Amino acid sequence: MNKSVMALSIALALTTSLTGCTHSSNKSSPVVQAENTRQLEAKKVNEIVEQFFTEMLVLDPLTATEVGVNDYNDRFIAPISKQSIEENIAFEQKYLNRISAIDVNQLSGQDLLSYQVFKRDREVAIAGYEFPEHYIPFNQMYGIHNDFAMLGSGESSQPFNTEKDYRDFMKRAEGFSAYMDSTILSMREGSKKGVVLPKAIIKKLLPQFQTHLVKNIEDSVFYGPVKQLQANTNINTNDKERLARDYSQMIQNVIIPTYQKTLSFLTTEYAPLGSDTVGLSHLPNGKAWYDHMITHHTTLPLTADEIHEFGQQEVARILAEMKKVKQTVGFKGNLAEFFTFLKEDEQFYFSSPEEVIAAYEGVKDKINSRVSQLFEVFPKADYQVKEVEAFRAASSAGASYQAPAPDGSRPGTFYINTFNLKAQPNFIVETLSIHEASPGHHFQASIQQEVESLPKFRKFGNFTVYEEGWALYAESLGKEMGLFTDPYQWYGRLVDEQLRAMRLVVDTGMHAKGWTREQAIDFMTKNSSMADSDIEAEVERYVSIPGQALSYKTGQRAIQQMRESAKKSLGSAFDIKKFHTQILIDGSLPMPILAAKIERWVDAQKVTAKH
Template identity: 60%
Template sequence: MHKHLIALSVTLALTACQKDAQHPTNTASADQTQSVAAQLQVSPSEQLAQTVDAYFSESLANNPVYATFVGVHDYNDRFSDPISEATLAEQLAFEQKYLKAIQAIDADALSGQDRLSYDIFLRDRKMAIRGFEFNAHMMPFNQMWGVQNFYPMLGSGASAQPFNTLEDYENFIKRTEGFATYMDSAVEAMRQGMEKGVVLPKSIIVKVLPQLQAHIVDAPGDSVFYGPVKALEDHAGFSDEQKARLKKDYEAMIMQVIVPTYRKVHEFVMSEYLPRGRDSVGLSELPNGQAWYEHMIAVNTTLPLSADEIHQFGLDEVSRIRAEMDKVREQVGFEGDLQAFFEHLKTDPKFFFDSPEQVIQAYEQVKADINARLPKLFSIAPEADYEVRAVEAYRAASSAGASYQQPAPDGSRPGIFYINTHDLKSQPKYLLETLSIHEAAPGHHFQIAIQQEVEGLPDFRKFEGYTVFSEGWALYAESLGKELGLFTDPYMWYGRLSDEQLRAMRLVVDTGLHAKGWNREQAMDFMRQNSSMGEADIESEVERYIAIPGQALSYKTGERAIRQLREKLAARMGDKFDLREFHTQVLIDGAMPMPVLEAKLNRWAEQQG
């Protein structure tokens, strides 16, 4: 699967910018850039800028859906190329071309932002190239990410795809033809995976089936893809004739392209793929799986960590946090043991909302409270706002409890803090403060929106992200709660501990599943024993770790890295250490690998004298 389709599917593109970026359709390649640079004898800094800009522009042409999400609308009528050996070869050659280009630049002649960009770009190209050693394209989607889920969001009229003009509507019809072709190629790639033993676990496959079934409708008006047609009714920019024609065209698109595509894939998954699914769940069980998981650790943590090291760190943290939870049990006067306290928190009605509307309203109130406190620890904030929304019904059953979607690049849409209200027992009241901090401000919304609003960053840094940085920052932001004056209610503090415990358990469970031979039930038992999470949450979490190996490791390893940097620099700088300025320095240059962040912050500390 295209790397940018993967990125979009995980978080619906943790990307945005202040204004609509404009990129030429025909962009100089890396080879042309080097040739021109040689002729003009440009400086290494200028050569770097030309190289990374050429890479980003060319990557948008290669990944047209990604281009739409970052506000470049030249390719709104195209979908990504079908999965094939030729496409994979082209993608590898593309990465190799730009690795050669960056290596031709004199790194020692670069400083400041340029050196950051060089180090990040060089690392990224090497990691991307190594990824081609593994057959990820043979498992192109799962219940957590994949085109089967993000394409309906794109076509709903409430996402990045514009539906403002006649051309916009026609573009999506053309793009849908490419989507259908891509899905055909995904089926063929999965058939290749069946032959080579690279298939999803059965427990994951069964969760994909309802996602596909949801878009096999009997009438166009029942489809989420009909949303743009409904919006036409109140759109003054179209004549009655145009509205009638578009309505007819969209009904045809839904019933003749969308529905048959989803039906075809559903039938394949049900009748061919599920019977060939595997009973094992770990990535290490696949061909070359151990090396594959080691690669995923490196991709997701950006740190030189082993599975054994991470597993032990997780066990230590789980034990520490359990002890803190027991203190809360004593503080609130609960007479049973910790396991009984967990059960109490899962079952007592006082901890839960009565309706989805109450959930959303409560998070809106918490938003206002937190926003008023942020200046205490932050001298920087994004210009873009965010709003709280319930997860759409068609994807709620298999979606995470909460997530964040970036603001629109042109400022037309705020960031979105999604709350899943599908199961009210999965949204206890005591998670209000910590979940809001993590997903919105000063967590994901701060980090992502600030990154995209910083002037002067090359586009590849403005629009790309690192899970260890973004999720590490969000978990670190949670740890600031007491410093912000939050978590005064012991149950709210328990909510913070509960959230942190989830991240600690992830270290144990992810490595257990993918490196130590754990099965699905072992993983679920571990989480039952060490948290008050509901059964549905435990099941979805474990299946998430099975589906996307290594991603869950990034939260706690990233938080630890940022916290350690803060403590080290505070000790080193003494009275000159300013926490608000430290936070600015972490955020102001965008996401980056942890070793690059450490080197940058060390240089900042030196400059303070």
């Protein structure tokens, strides 16, 4: 527990103790009765959210493994079917009914936040079942086919320490096979109803399945745990030999055939049926579907038109800032020529993946030495810098972050994609490190897990608009921390922000305004110096996960507005460190709930300042 949270916990404990002493002589007084009512409603909230989380882990054993609950490591999620979907809806409705029976007027503090977040989650989840997302169960960006490979690599959250661990994964592999069979049936049904992946996305999916069809078992990413057996001291030699044989047979007889069967379906049956269009608006009920995705990802009452206009304004503003950098470095050509120079000149690129990783490891200490200027709460967990694994590198984002293991057994991981070195210019090192690691995702995700007072559904919950909004806001703190003194590193910051601004235009353009994939690529090419391959991957990402890319800039703007409002209200009493603590200390929250919480904090600060 960090010092701030510990102090808060002690204060709450003292408050509770004193309250009990004060009223012990008059148990029937209205004050005591009101307090008892408040405590009873708060207790109900915590019971409901804990019961939900416990029951959810049974339904979603992969999440259980991810958060360190290993009771269901041999299980997989239920295959897609009408029955499983109806059971999921009933599960959400049951808990919505229970939380709705709580008297919200009796709640405050963490209990109020938990109520608000939990109720909203259930409502949005139920609304999402109006749209047939199960007809397109995976894509080149996110999908169980890649998640399962990461689990099976031996480098992720699935443990491989004992013989039982290995046997658990063998059993889980059978569940994976059954689930993938159900995706084929679901995609087949979707294609009949006009809900099908675009051809461009199907094309990017095929290599992700092909990579697992190895001739030599030892070349499989799933063979990683077998390679780890030699150094395992928990399993004796005879058991290791038998385990290695059984495990290899599982790869040969279960995993490889599953990937082969799905690949054959995608290639021969599904690909010819793929859509030539890329936007949700072209699908049945597509406009309403996209409106839901905006609500789901941004948590804000925004329309596609509003977001599109905001994006256009930001793109123009950032282009003007880029022109200033061009002038600062003395480049004589126009902005388009400056973009070409930055794309092609070798001084801006690394010569090997090792150089990329070394650069990010090098800037880590530089940033870590400065974060105390703006923060008073820090994660206990450290983070490591790693390359994106080869089996998913071709279609993965340029960088990503994976939270540390909840039990501290694994640090956070800042993944860098070195598949295309031209997509990793050296001028983005500072801004990308701030975003993905400290004080961006690493601060946010690690602190969220480490705050002991959070109920589990919030400790491990996430809202993209909060997480990505925070990370992009964190980038904006670079100059305040004395970074971006090199004009090219500042240009890198502008590159990252421009990417997020272009996303607003392109995502809404494709999903609400009928833009083609080519229009989106052309827009990003004209307004940035990004590598062509990077632009293509980004556009196809927005095709596959509508609305997600809107979260970054809308979240950043919301947090910045909260900061400006708090500073205006508090004046000289405003403390940036305490403001950042308030943003981070309660975990991932929808923007309206976070904004209301910050307003309550500001009001409390005013009262404190008066006294």
